[in-house]
Amino acid sequence: MDRYTSKLSPGVDYSAGTFLLMIAILTILGNAAVLITAVRRHSVLKAPELLTVNLAVTDIGMALSMYPLSIASAFNHTWIGGDQSCLYYGLMGMIFSVASINTLVVMALVRYLVTGNPPKSGNRFQRRTICVLISVIWLYSLLWAVFPLLGWGGYGPEPYGLACSVDWAGYQHSLNGSSFIMALTILCTLIPCGFILFSYAGIAWKLHKAYQSIQIHESLPNTRTVERKVTLMGILISAGFIVSWTPYVTVSLWTMFHSGGKDSVAPIVSLLPCLFAKCSTVFNPFVYYIFRRSFRRELRQIWTCCVRRIAAGAPVLFVIMDIYSSKLSPAVDYGVGAFLLLIAILSFVGNLLVLVMTYKRSTQMKPPELLSVNLAVTDLGAAITMYPLAIASAWNHHWIGGDVTCVYYGLVGFFFGAASMMTLTIMAIVRFVVSSTLQSAKEKISKRNARMLVAGSWLYALMWALFPLIGWGKYGPEPFGLSCTLAWRDMKDHSQSFVITMFLMNLVIPAVIIISCYSGIALKLYVTYKSMHDINRMPNMIKMQRRLMLIAVLISVGFIASWTPYGIVSLWSIYRPGDSIPPEVSMLPCLFAKTSTVYNPFIYYTFSKTFKQEVNQLGRLCGISKMHHASPSKNFPENTIYLVCVENKEKQEAIKNRKAETQIMSF
Structure with missing residues (x-):
């Protein structure tokens, strides 16, 4: 589409792509260093420092999930992927x-709450409290x-044309x-900035009053100096973010209220604030390096460790723990x-086809x-985000990371398991x-309600996935490593309520x-079939309902059977001694559970004629294009996906049945 074509010259596109590549590299390296140092000192990490870790996660998440697409689009001179991407x-x-x-x-x-109080008062923020706040932040953002x-x-x-965001110009349209x-601007920009400004203004006032009152004390100035340094670091981090995004928000608000909309701003003018906003992910590690001695010391230790390992020909792993060593033989x-590579390929290809x-x-x-579609997304997401790490760890004979x-x-x-x-x-x-009736599914559930159900399933899954991070439950390695x-x-003594x-x-x-x-459903179909008087009119619909029920x-x-052995072994490991299950036995249910992401496309292909015809049509387009062109075009209507190769009345009947199938179909 024309709106996804770059409005900039190729030279500007290449420059923007190069700049974003540099920003991406600095962001990943800097924030990865923050996360690595946090892991190395996790046992002494204070609860409020988890917020710093969360900030690094947001920055590195943005760099990994967004920058590669925008860089590739800039070098391509056209946005890649269209509406979906x-x-x-x-x-x-x-x-x-x-x-x-x-x-x-x-x-x-x-x-603000910690500043000006005795050092031990920082303990009022327990890890669980901070983890709850972080969970609320992510849920609010989602x-x-x-x-x-x-x-x-x-x-x-x-x-x-080379990036996507909120449709600011939509302000004038509806x-x-x-x-x-307006709600986004107020609740996610103005009010948060107001809180930040007032909090740090209050901190500055507290420090000023405290500095005036410590003239007769000898032991307090060091504490106040530390607080002042920490406050300055927080101000610089917040100022870096706000200053980076202010030009972008200003230009966006201009397009909102100007009669010309997006056309009122030259493309190069809209590009520069967007690139400047991307810089917000880079600043924080540099601020930490300048103001935190512990961070500088940790980085020097990591660098020394890397150099020594490389010189000795050893792999660069900072922490090697026995719990992450494989308990299986190298051949296994x-x-x-x-096996996982095969499952990953089948899952990726199958669900991508869906x-x-x-x-x-x-x-x-x-x-x-x-x-x-949501089920295919969960399976594809599991294959992309999990299987590569598991495959690499298996061939490394040691869990990586x-x-x-x-x-x-x-x-x-x-x-992804809970979402599925x-x-x-x-x-x-x-x-x-x-x-319950033979009415259209559209009359039973609207697209808006379907989207709300899908969003509800993801929020429910996210809530359960975050509970172990808050302290209710725990993540850890499998017995086979x-x-x-x-x-x-580990949850046997501390989190049995979570398990149950x-x-x-x-x-x-x-x-x-x-x-x-x-x-x-089976009972309804049976009763309907038994109560039919005119058998010549209803069998096709009954057979269709029965086939769709069989698919579902x-x-x-397939999903429940794949995960049941794993659930049984997991419950057994809770209430029995740790060595009661050999590593090989604990491995097999885990591998079997992974196969749950593979079945669905094969089920669709076997039992859904529409899906089979679409896949076959795609195969003809990709591999046997000559045969496809040789066939008469009148047999393949342009605007229909469900191709039916029958004639006259049989063809009309088949098309009618196919339309009915799509109306009640949810695979």
Whole structure:
């Protein structure tokens, strides 16, 4: 589309891409150093310092999830991916930017409450309190990022065409857009900045009054000097963020209120504030290096350690712990890695096909089908974010990355697993409601409601994934050493309530709901079939309902059956001695659970004629284009995805049935 073509010259595009590449490298290296030093001293890390870690996570998350796409688009002179990648880019930008500014707000408030009090009073902020605040920050950010997906506001390309953000120009087009932008500006920009300014002004006043009152004391000046240095560091971090984003917000507000909208600002003028805003992810590590001796000391130790290891020919791993060494033989490790590679490829290709087919027929897609898309996203997300690390660790015969990657792997696994289970539960309920009559699914559930259900499943999964970070539950390595999940053994004494609640809310109750719904559907179909008087009119619809129910049942059974052995072994490990399960036995259920991301595309291909025809059509386009061109075009309507190769009345009947299938279909 024309709006995704760069409005800049190729020379400016290459310069912008080079600048973003430099920013990305500095951001990743600097914030990775912050995270590594935090891991090395995690046992002595104060609770408020977790906010600094969270700020580094937001910066490095933005660099990893956004900058590669914008760099590639700049060098390509056209935005890559169209509407879908634009939506993704705007969503990521919203999540990380809102999370960053709210982290700065909490940091400022914590500093205000701590400053001027005796040193031990900092203990009022326990780790659990700070973790709760961090969780609230991410949930708040996710909420604002999801609003445009639910219909309040929207995302769109920047005026220069090589980035995406909130559709600021939508302020002039509708009350929906203007209300969203005004609420976003007030709640996510003006009020947070006000809190930051007033907090640090209050801190400065406290330090000024304290400095005047310590003339007769000898032991206090050192404490005040430390507080002043910490306050100055916080002010510089906040000022760096606010100053970086102020030009961008100013230009965006200009496009909101100017009658010309996006066209009122020259492309090069809209580019410069956007690039300057990206610099906000770079500043913080430099501020830490200048004002924190401990950070400088840690970096020197890491550098010395790296140089020594490289000189000795050893791998550069900062912390090697026995719990992350493989308990399996090298041959078994290589076999596990090869198996996971196969699963990753099948999962990636299969679920990508589902998403491609969905994109091809996005204009015809019915609301319940969003649940099938969401299920493909969860499976594809697990394959992309988890399997590469597990494969590399298996072939390395040692878990790579230590505690940080272990927590990441466990969190992502729990997140996508819970999202999948909730999606299957919602699918079962929707299928039950839709099958109550032979009406269109669209009459039962709107696209807005479907999006809200999808967003609810992700928020529910995120909530459960964050509980172990707050202190309710814990992530840790598997017994065989090459994977991470919930630390079942460690939770035996401290978090049994979490284990019981988690199993009930994420396995037992959803499984009961799924079984009840599909049993009810089967009973309805049986009663309907028995009560039919005119057998010649209803069989096609009944067969269609039965086939769609079979698809949904197989998907649910595949997921639950894959994870049940793992759940049983995990419960066994809680209530039995740690060495009661050999490493090989604990490994097999884990591998079997990974296969849950593979089944669904094969089920669709086997039982869904529409999906099979779409895949076959794609195969003809990609591999047998000559045969495709040789076939008469009249047999393949241009605007339909569901191609039916039958004639006359049979063809019309088949098309009619296919339309009916898409109306009640949620895979």
